[in-house]
Amino acid sequence: RLYRCWEENGYFHEEPDPARPPFIICMPPPNVTGRAHLGHGSTYTPMDVLTRFHRMLGNNADWLPGLDHAAIATEAVIVREMAKEGLAREDLGREAFVARAWEWSRTYGGEIETQFRILGFGPDWQRARFTMDDGLSAAVRKVFVQLYREGLIYRGKRMINWDAKGKTTVSDAEVDHVERDATLWHVRYPLEGDSTNGITVATTRPETMLGDVAIAVHPEDERYTALVGKSVLLPPLLERAIPIVTDEKVDPTFGTGAVKVTPAHDPTDYEIGLRHGLSMPSIMDFDARITGIEIGVGPYEGLDRFDARTRIVDALRDKGLLVKEEPYRHAISISERTGDVIEPLLSLQWFVKMESLAAPALQAYRDGRLRITPKSGGKTYEQWLENIRDWNVSRQIWWGHRLPVWYAPDDKPIVAETEEEAFEIAQREHGTTAIVRDPDTLDTWFSSGLWPFSILGWPEKTPELAHWYPSQVLITGSEIIFLWVARMVMLGIHFMGNVPFRDVVLTPLVFDAVGRKMSKSLGNAIDPMELAEKYGADAFRLSILRQMRLESQDIRYQESRCEEARNFNNKIWNATRYMLGLPEAMPGALTLPKSESLTLADRWILATLHDTIARVTQALQTFDFGGAAETLWRFVWYEFCDWYLEATKLPENAPTRAGVLSFVWNNAMRLLHPIEPFITEEVWLSLPHDGQTIMTATWPDPLEVPVDREAAALFDDVREATERIRNLRAEIGLQPKERVVLDVPVNVGPDVAALLAHLCAGTVRTSSAAGHTVAQALASVKPEAPKNVLEERYRKEISRLRDEVERLERKLANGQFVAKAAPDVVAKERSKLNGYRQEFARVETALAELTSEGDSRS
C-alpha cells in the first residue's frame, strides 16, 4: 500500500536540476532472468538507503535502475526450455531464437523488479533501461566501431577459453580455478630410430598428446643435453616424429623436467610454440571432441575429450609407454557460468586491447579521483589492472549484441555502426556488397561497461548526461570488480573523459552462520523474499545492514538476525502505541515546549538525539551502514524506550512529555527512514507531521535540537544510581512493586528525587548533610536494606576500589611514567585516582556507620 502510493506519486522520480547538487547511483543491472537473493540485500539496500538519505538532504537524488540481458544465462534458459519441446537452437534458426528470447525476457523476465518493490527498494522506475534496448544497443555499436578505428579492438587467432557446454568463449575474468584430484601420467616418448631410448614427460592431459609438436626441456638441464635436437616418436600412434627443444619456461624440478608442447591447447605451450616457430595443429573441436581435420589423430577421431583420455592412457599402457601414474591435486579452469571444464583453444576471435585503456584507470585510482572502500578492494583493483591482458569480447551465442562486423569476400572485416554504412564501405573499398555479417555476439559485460553513461542517453547530449555524469557512488559486490567496475572506469574515462563515479563501495559477501557460501545445492540458501514475508521487508533490511562493517569482506547471516530486527520493529510499534494512548494530544512535531519548562529527562533525551543525528549522518556519509544501524538501534531501544519513555510515566514529567515525544520520535523516524522505509512512514504519518510523506521530509539537523550537557550528565548520574539500587533490590529479593526507602544525603531537588524514586520504585528520604554535590549525593544514595546485604555490598565495593587505587598509585609512583607519558594522560590518571579515593572513603564511612549502628542496636 505504501509503496504503491510512493510510486504513483512519483516520489522516486527526479528530473536533472542544476540548482541542486546531484546524487546519482547507477544500479548494477540484475540479470533479466534473476531472482532476489541475499547478495541483493547487502548491495541494493545500501543504495536505497543512500538515495533516500540524499533525497531527504535536499539533493537532486536519483537511483537509475535497469536490467541486464545476461547473454549466456538467458540463452541457457531458452535453450533448456526448448529442449523440453525437443528443439535445438538450430532447429529454430537465429531470428526465431532471438525473437523467442525477447518474448521470454518481456514475459518472464524482470520478476526481480517486483521483488525489489517488495523489499522497499525505490529506484526511479520511469528511467529503467534494458541493456538490449535501442538506445543502449546504439551506444554499444558506436563504442565498438570507435575502439576498432582507434586500433583498440582487433581480430586475431589467440588462445581463448572455450566453454564446451555453453558453446562459447568466455573471458579470463569468467574462469574459476578449482583444486581437483587428478592423475599425473608419466609417458615415455621413444627416440626416433632407437626405441630403446627415449624421454619421459609428465602430463595431466594425455588426450592433447595428439597435438604435440615438440618436447621441451630447460636449456641448462644436463640430464637431457645429449637428447636436445633429436626427435622422438609421438605416442600412442608412433607415426609422427617431433623434436626436443629447450625453453626457459620449463621447470626442471617438476615432474621429469621434460614437458610435451601442445601449442593449440595450452597457454604456456602456445607461447613456447611462438618462440620456436612450431606448427600449431588443433586436435579438438568446439564440441570438445577429437578432430583430425588438421592433423592425423588415428582411431581417436570424434571421441569426446574425456573418453579420448581414457583410451589413450589404455593404449599407452598396452604399449608399455606408461611409466608411472600418480595421484595429483592441482587447479583446473572451470567456467563460472556453466561449471564445465574450460578448454584452451586456438581460435580466431575479437579482442579489446587493454593496456592503453588500463593505464588511465589505474592513474585515476592512484591520484584519488576514484576512491575504493574498503581499501583492500583498491589493492585488488590495482593488481588486476597492472597485469591486465587483452579482453576476448566475441561470443558464439545468439542472444546479445551482434558484432557490428561484416566480412568482404576476402575475409577482410568491415566494421560499421549500421548495415547501410557497411555496404557503403564494402562498395568503396572492395567494390562489392556481397558481405556477410559476423555471427558472434558481444560479451555481456561489454554493454554493462557503458552503463554509467549509456543509461543517461549517451551518445545523445542529454540534460541527464550533462548534470548527472559522473555519478557519486557505485555500490557492488567485490566479485565483479574486474568483470564490471574496472571496465566501467576504463570506458568511462575513454569515452566521457572522466571517471564514471567518485566512490566505489564494495559490499561484503554473505555466508551462512558457519561461514559457508550460500548455495541451492548445499541447501543453506536463505531466500530474502521468504524473510520479508515472515518478518517484514524492513526487518530484513535492518538485519543485513546492522552486520555490515566498513572493512569486512564477508558477513555471516542467519535467520535469527531477522527475528531480532522484527523484535526491534515491534518495539517501535509499541512505543508509538504508548504515545498515541497518552491522555494529552501530541502537539506538532516541529516545535518543542519552552526551554525553561523542559525536565531533566527531556534535556537528556534531546542531547542524546542531537548526538545520534550527528553520528548517523556522519556514518551514512562515510558508507558505514552498520554503524548507522547500530547507533539507531541503541538510541531507539536502549535510550529512548528504556529510559526516556519510562521517565515520562512520572506525573511530574507529564506537562512537557507530549511535545518532546512528538519531536524526538519524529526525528528518530526520519533518521531511520532510509533503512526501514515502511514502518517509519506508517509511524510518521500516524503522529503529528509536516508534509505528505516521510520520503520527502527533511533530514534531521542537529543544530535544531537544544543541548544541555549539564542536565544530560546529571540524568546519567541518576541512571547510574538507579542501576546500583536495582542491583541491590535484586539482591535483597524485593518484588518489583515493593518500595524501598532511599537515603539521599543532600537535598537534590524535587525533580531528581521524584525521578529517582520513580525509576527505583523507592521513597526518597533526603537528609541535608553538607559538603556533597548533587552528583556525589547520587553516588552515595543508600537504600534501606538488611545490614548483611549492605555490608557485603560495601565490602565488595571497597575491595574493587582498593584495587583500582593501588593500581593507579603504583602507576603514578613510577617515575618513568610521570616523566615520559603525555602530561594530560598523567593528569587524567591523577584525577581518576582522586575520584577512586573519594569513593573509597565514602563507602568506607558508610560501612563504618553501618557497623556502628548495628553495634548500638545490639
Add this chain to the structure above:
RNA sequence: GGGCGGUUAGCUCAGUGGGAGAGCGCUUCCUUGACACGGAAGAGGUCAUAAGUUCAAUCCUUAUACCGCCCACCA
C-alpha cells in the same frame, strides 16, 4: 606461488596505546497500564602464540599457527 583480510564472552561481531564491550544464548526474578517479539538483575574473556618497540601493548612491528577471500599458464 603471489596478494588481501581475520583470530576478543558458548555463538555472531564491535572497540581502544593508559579502567575489556554489544546483541543473541545462558541463570534468577517479574503476566508492573506501550511492548513476554517484553522488563530488571546476573554469570561468563590470561583479547590465537612468541619475540620486539614503549614508562605502558588486546591495540604498533616482526615471526609462527590456524581460518577465509581474491589472483595465478608448473605440465
